[in-house]
Amino acid sequence: MGTNQNAQILKPATAAKKLGIYLPATPESFQTEPITRAVFLDLQENPPAWLVELRRSGPHPRDVVARKLGVSTSGLARAEVTDALTTAQIQELLQTLPAWLVQERAVHAEVQAENARVNARNAERRARAAESE
Known part of the structure; x- marks a missing residue:
């Protein structure tokens, strides 16, 4: 370089x-x-x-909106949230907590927990493999 x-x-x-x-x-x-x-x-x-x-x-891009709402960008798509949202609109959603947001936050939390479990399992496997070398 x-x-x-x-x-x-x-x-x-x-x-x-x-x-x-x-x-x-x-x-x-x-x-x-x-x-x-x-x-x-x-x-x-x-x-x-x-x-x-x-x-x-804002308006904020989809990845920022998703992060602020605690959902995935796929969750936004499933909820048909296609427009960029302002900070005020995001705050309003967080205060009113529509059903789709509650559902997508639960799905997102499950996915994150599963990813953490898989990462921990893989780290444990790598540690055992390193010990046996």
Whole structure:
């Protein structure tokens, strides 16, 4: 790899994903201009007012909405939540707890528990295999 990281260019969609923001809600200049690694790092370290506000109020991308609601992105799709949601809309859902959200949170918790069980089992197997070598 070269030592000049500043020469790397990110597409706006990639930069938005890495920043955890919803691309269509960003300023036009952000959506149309390729972003250098230096500019991206500056956005992370010294976010402009529009980025701070977008992170605070939204609209948020699906993965952020899912995380804030405690469900998977698949759960959002099953509930037919296709639009980006604002922080206020997310808070309203968390306060009213519609039936689909309660159900998807339970499903998500089960999946996470199963993943934790499988990971623990696999770690135990690796430890036993390492001991027998």
